[in-house]
Amino acid sequence: MLSAAVSALRSLGNDRPSRQLYGYDIDGIAFEHLAQIGIDNTEGHFKRQDFLRSNAGELRVDAVLANPPFVSYHRQNEAQRRGGEKLRQRYLPGLPKVASLWAYFLLHSMSFLRPGGRMAFVLPNAIGTADYARTLLTFLQRHFEKIDLINVGERLFIQAGADERISLLLLSNYAPNGLAEPATLLSRDVLRITEIQDHQNSSLPRQNGPETLDVRSHASAALTALGEDTLVPLGSAASVQIGEVVGDIGFLVQPMSTWSERGVTPNHLQPLLTRSAQVSGIYVPTDIAQESLSRIPYLLVPSSRRLPKAIEHYLSMYPEDEIAENKTFGKRDTWYHCSYDTSAHAFIGSMSHDYPRIVGNDAGISCSNAFYKIKVNAQRADLIAWLPILSVTTPLRLSAEVLGRLRGSGGIKLEPSDVRKLCIPRALPKLAQAEFLALREKVHTLVRLGELDAAGQLADSVIYLQTGLIDARTMTDLRMKRLTLTNRRIVKT
Numbered sequence: 001m002l003s004a005a006v007s008a009l010r011s012l013g014n015d016r017p018s019r020q021l022y023g024y025d026i027d028g029i030a031f032e033h034l035a036q037i038g039i040d041n042t043e044g045h046f047k048r049q050d051f052l053r054s055n056a057g058e059l060r061v062d063a064v065l066a067n068p069p070f071v072s073y074h075r076q077n078e079a080q081r082r083g084g085e086k087l088r089q090r091y092l093p094g095l096p097k098v099a100s101l102w103a104y105f106l107l108h109s110m111s112f113l114r115p116g117g118r119m120a121f122v123l124p125n126a127i128g129t130a131d132y133a134r135t136l137l138t139f140l141q142r143h144f145e146k147i148d149l150i151n152v153g154e155r156l157f158i159q160a161g162a163d164e165r166i167s168l169l170l171l172s173n174y175a176p177n178g179l180a181e182p183a184t185l186l187s188r189d190v191l192r193i194t195e196i197q198d199h200q201n202s203s204l205p206r207q208n209g210p211e212t213l214d215v216r217s218h219a220s221a222a223l224t225a226l227g228e229d230t231l232v233p234l235g236s237a238a239s240v241q242i243g244e245v246v247g248d249i250g251f252l253v254q255p256m257s258t259w260s261e262r263g264v265t266p267n268h269l270q271p272l273l274t275r276s277a278q279v280s281g282i283y284v285p286t287d288i289a290q291e292s293l294s295r296i297p298y299l300l301v302p303s304s305r306r307l308p309k310a311i312e313h314y315l316s317m318y319p320e321d322e323i324a325e326n327k328t329f330g331k332r333d334t335w336y337h338c339s340y341d342t343s344a345h346a347f348i349g350s351m352s353h354d355y356p357r358i359v360g361n362d363a364g365i366s367c368s369n370a371f372y373k374i375k376v377n378a379q380r381a382d383l384i385a386w387l388p389i390l391s392v393t394t395p396l397r398l399s400a401e402v403l404g405r406l407r408g409s410g411g412i413k414l415e416p417s418d419v420r421k422l423c424i425p426r427a428l429p430k431l432a433q434a435e436f437l438a439l440r441e442k443v444h445t446l447v448r449l450g451e452l453d454a455a456g457q458l459a460d461s462v463i464y465l466q467t468g469l470i471d472a473r474t475m476t477d478l479r480m481k482r483l484t485l486t487n488r489r490i491v492k493t
Contacts, residue, residue: 001065003037019043022061024051052083052104060114067122068105073098092139096132100124103136110143110174119144119171125151125406125489127167128187129216141182145173151488153191165406165489168196187215189488215488219481220402223395223423230469231395235420237380238387242416243347243367246299246338247328249274251318253297253368263310269298270340273367276349276357281444282388283360296365301340340366344373346387348419353411353490354452356400356422358391360384372419382428385436389443390424392456393463394478395470399423401485410490429467 002021009017018040024047025031031048034041047054076084084104088095091107102123109119127133128149140147148170190196223231234240246252253272273279278295302311315336329335347359347367358374367373376384390396399422404412431439439462446455460479464470470478 001067002034002039005065006038016040018045021045022059023047024049024054026050050083052087052108054108056112059112060117061112062114062117064109064113064117064119064121066105066109066119068102070124071101073100076101092136095135095139099132099136100126100130103132106136106169110176113174113176115174115176117174119169119174121169121171123167123169125165125167127169129404129406137185138182140171141185142178143175144171145175145179145183147171147183147185149185149187150196151187151189152193153189165410215481215484216402219398219478219485222478222481223399223402226395226470226474228426230426231423232426233420234374234422234424237383237424238345238374238376240348240416240419241373241375242350243369243371243373244272244299244339244341245328245369246272247326247335248318249368252300252336252338254300255297259298259300262314263308264300264314265308265310266298268300268302268308268311270301271296271363271365272299272340273347273359273365274370276352276359279359281448282357282391282440283444284363284365286362286364299338299340299366300336301338302336305334341373342366343375345376345384346374347371348374348391348414350415351407351411351413352400352404355397356391356404356412356414356419357447358388360388372414372416374419383424385440386428389440389459390463392443392447392452393459394456394475394482395423395425395464397456398478398482398485401482401489406489412489425463425467425469427467427469429462431462 002023005021006017009020014020017038021039022045026048028048031041031046034046039046071080073081080101084099084101085097087104087108088097088099091110095103095107102121106119106121106123113119127137128151137147137149148168150168150170152166152168253274256266256269259266259269273284273296278297284296300311300314307315318336323329323335326335332338342361342364344361344366346361348356349371351370374387376387400412400414400418403418403421404414407413439458443455443459446452446458460470460475464475465472
């Protein structure tokens with residue numbers, strides 16, 4: 001960015017671009033690069049300081065360029081959280097406290113900006129998906145006359161070890177005191193960043209239809225329009241909790257073959273679902289000897305305080321200093337004793353790629369915290385068997401696309417609060433037991449074969465179309481919105 005700024009200023013006839021550039025960085029190596037790109041810092045425009053702790057004073061600039069750190073709230077240390085809270089109270093108290101660090105860089109940058117100024121930020125795709133980002137965008141719409149959000153399909157920072165897809169947020173004509181009317185947010189997708197310049201050079205007018213302008217808002221509105229007589233949130237019928245917090249899965253969870261080699265017998269082990277790929281269909285079969293279950297590893301759950309020698313020897317291999325430093329171990333009376341609750345009716349992964357698959361817990365096992373446990377309320381016991389089938393339906397998948405946070409690989413991250421909001425039908429079809437079992441097995445087989453679309457259409461037909469909950473035209477509209485959002489995040493590069 002600095003190199004481009006120097007080149008741009010010189011192309012405009014400025015032989016001393018350093019006088020018009022300012023910056024902040026906490027890395028000393030960054031300052032070694034200044035001279036290499038032609039920047040003279042004798043006037044101290046570039047400060048070795050945390051930008052979030054800086055003070056604009058009387059400095060006001062015409063433009064801000066930034067690629068702030070993509071640090072989620074859960075990865076922030078205590079100092080970062082305290083600093084973020086101060087900025088939140090200063091600039092936007094209504095911003096949810098779980099905002100990522102980049103949001104505070106954006107807000108703080110505005111204090112450096114002159115009226116009529118511009119900003120350009122490289123941000124994660126979460127700018128268009130996270131709940132806190134919507135609050136932030138609404139705020140920006142009241143302070144900038146033009147807002148352009150460009151979602152880039154190609155992953156630009158893979159060479160730097162980052163898999164995150166990015167969005168470019170371009171803000172123009174800053175109004176410190178606010179606008180009379182909020183600006184329109186223009187959103188568009190490009191596969192490669194070079195397309196941005198191609199679009200700017202094009203004489204074709206920009207499309208502002210549902211495919212490019214806030215697709216999620218249109219999808220959310222379509223689901224809401226169906227009303228509570230058709231759709232209800234999953235949380236109204238079930239609880240959602242995180243799976244077992246093991247502390248060190250790589251040590252306490254192993255394949256059965258590994259435990260056997262170490263002399264640990266099955267009576268001290270319990271199967272633990274740790275990855276979605278360990279189950280190929282929509283339920284964990286009751287027969288643990290089946291091939292699908294052979295991929296599920298086992299958690300060490302010693303049945304007594306007097307340990308067999310094989311287990312005692314294995315546990316002694318864990319470094320004592322690492323036991324002391326492990327926060328999860330520190331919360332337990334015995335560091336290796338992990339909870340093992342098998343009462344969940346189903347599991348759903350916190351991260352998903354194709355769709356948020358709900359896996360029925362037919363086998364009565366437990367899962368790691370890579371999953372959430374779904375426990376159906378006693379009043380809705382009829383829902384238990386249907387949950388895995390519901391996860392392939394269009395309304396549930398569309399609600400997941402609306403609620404989920406995008407990740408670099410094209411996957412979506414769901415928090416427990418998001419899972420509780422997933423859309424399920426208010427009423428379930430009245431099928432004979434034989435009919436239901438045939439449907440469940442058909443969907444299970446289709447999912448195992450990778451025929452997800454066929455499974456979804458079958459489930460939509462039985463649950464929504466044949467019952468009259470949703471008509472065919474509305475379902476087609478919902479399905480197209482879901483396809484748009486899914487294709488938008490799973491970009492083939």
